Amino acid sequence: MKASEKSPSSRAIAGVEGGPPFVGALLRVCWRRVRDRMHEAIRAAGFTDLQDPHLPVFSYPLPDGVRPSELAHRIGMSRQATNYLITQMEALGYLERRATEGGGDRRLVHLTERGWQVGEVIFACLRELQAEWAEEIGRERFGDFMDVLRRLAAEKQ
Amino acid sequence: MKASEKSPSSRAIAGVEGGPPFVGALLRVCWRRVRDRMHEAIRAAGFTDLQDPHLPVFSYPLPDGVRPSELAHRIGMSRQATNYLITQMEALGYLERRATEGGGDRRLVHLTERGWQVGEVIFACLRELQAEWAEEIGRERFGDFMDVLRRLAAEKQ
DNA sequence: CTTCATTGTAAAGTCACTTTACGTCTTCTG
DNA sequence: CAGAAGACGTAAAGTGACTTTACAATGAAG
Numbered sequence: 001m002k003a004s005e006k007s008p009s010s011r012a013i014a015g016v017e018g019g020p021p022f023v024g025a026l027l028r029v030c031w032r033r034v035r036d037r038m039h040e041a042i043r044a045a046g047f048t049d050l051q052d053p054h055l056p057v058f059s060y061p062l063p064d065g066v067r068p069s070e071l072a073h074r075i076g077m078s079r080q081a082t083n084y085l086i087t088q089m090e091a092l093g094y095l096e097r098r099a100t101e102g103g104g105d106r107r108l109v110h111l112t113e114r115g116w117q118v119g120e121v122i123f124a125c126l127r128e129l130q131a132e133w134a135e136e137i138g139r140e141r142f143g144d145f146m147d148v149l150r151r152l153a154a155e156k157q
Numbered sequence: 158m159k160a161s162e163k164s165p166s167s168r169a170i171a172g173v174e175g176g177p178p179f180v181g182a183l184l185r186v187c188w189r190r191v192r193d194r195m196h197e198a199i200r201a202a203g204f205t206d207l208q209d210p211h212l213p214v215f216s217y218p219l220p221d222g223v224r225p226s227e228l229a230h231r232i233g234m235s236r237q238a239t240n241y242l243i244t245q246m247e248a249l250g251y252l253e254r255r256a257t258e259g260g261g262d263r264r265l266v267h268l269t270e271r272g273w274q275v276g277e278v279i280f281a282c283l284r285e286l287q288a289e290w291a292e293e294i295g296r297e298r299f300g301d302f303m304d305v306l307r308r309l310a311a312e313k314q
Numbered sequence: 315c316t317t318c319a320t321t322g323t324a325a326a327g328t329c330a331c332t333t334t335a336c337g338t339c340t341t342c343t344g
Numbered sequence: 345c346a347g348a349a350g351a352c353g354t355a356a357a358g359t360g361a362c363t364t365t366a367c368a369a370t371g372a373a374g
Contacts, residue, residue: 021307021310022217022280023191023283024192024195025217027184027188030309031181033309033310034181034184038181059182060179126179130180133309141305142305145301145305146180151294153178153183
């Protein structure tokens with residue numbers, strides 16, 4: 001290595017309150033941990049055909065009797081992309097589109113029995129994870145952590 | 158709404174400690190907020206050609222003088238996908254591959270001046286956001302929040 | 315009824331990423 | 345030192361989630 005070689009990060013980044021790792025990275029890592037856990041639970045329960053993009057569909061509240069556009073809005077995707085998802089998950093047997101009696105061709109999305117089962121696996125998994133974390137961090141402290149999280153998530157704009 | 162209409166979720170999900178929204182959803186929302194903020198800052202600073210997939214490259218510590226495979230490992234992608242990213246960002250002028258004298262064809266990834274500028278914009282943005290949050294939540298409480306986050310992120314396995 | 319926005323969905327295009335492949339370099343072993 | 349084995353860099357083709365474009369059908373407003 002020649003003398004002209006600089007240290008890997010030759011430019012310092014101005015000190016950040018609390019320093020790295022930053023909130024962003026920490027949030028991302030934690031969220032990943034949760035997601036991996038959910039994946040694992042789903043796979044362990046035998047629903048091996050569910051892929052990553054399908055998961056948001058099982059966000060609370062579960063999509064039973066909602067219009068495709070409503071579902072699209074909930075999971076923050078375009079109607080088209082959502083329709084793509086729905087078609088796929090209908091083929092896999094997790095969802096179905098059923099017409100409402102008076103509704104012309106307006107069809108609502110419903111969970112099948114299989115879909116409900118996945119929902120239950122996911123929520124059981126989350127319940128367990130939260131209990132574990134509460135245990136590890138301390139019930140009260142974890143409760144406060146959740147409160148802060150809720151507040152930061154709710155913040156308007 | 159007709160009388161035949163059921164409530165959207167006809168099947169109840171067993172109560173979860175603290176109830177919904179769950180940790181996963183909260184973490185995701187908060188993380189998104191951070192990411193959107195970073196995007197905004199980057200765009201405002203005029204780096205409008207940077208897209209979503211490019212951002213992880215600017216994680217701390219900034220990739221200056223690292224091997225492609227090292228970078229791949231850091232951002233959790235395959236060597237090939239990372240190489241795809243590097244090629245793109247090199248074309249955009251944020252990175253460059255430079256040979257080390259003795260290293261044969263082993264070339265290291267370096268930030269260009271433009272790349273360093275983005276890094277600074279991002280870290281300034283994060284510093285500002287953390288300060289805002291600390292202000293809003295309360296310095297001490299936010300500090301504890303960060304501690305919990307760090308612990309949950311660090312948890313082995 | 316006519317007009318206009320909204321909705322559902324289909325079809326084609328895009329692009330991030332994977333899989334496959336291969337040549338080069340490093341390191342281990344005899 | 346030679347040869348084998350593994351890691352590394354990168355290119356090329358394939359995959360699939362999503363976007364864009366398009367359009368027919370519905371419902372609402374005038």
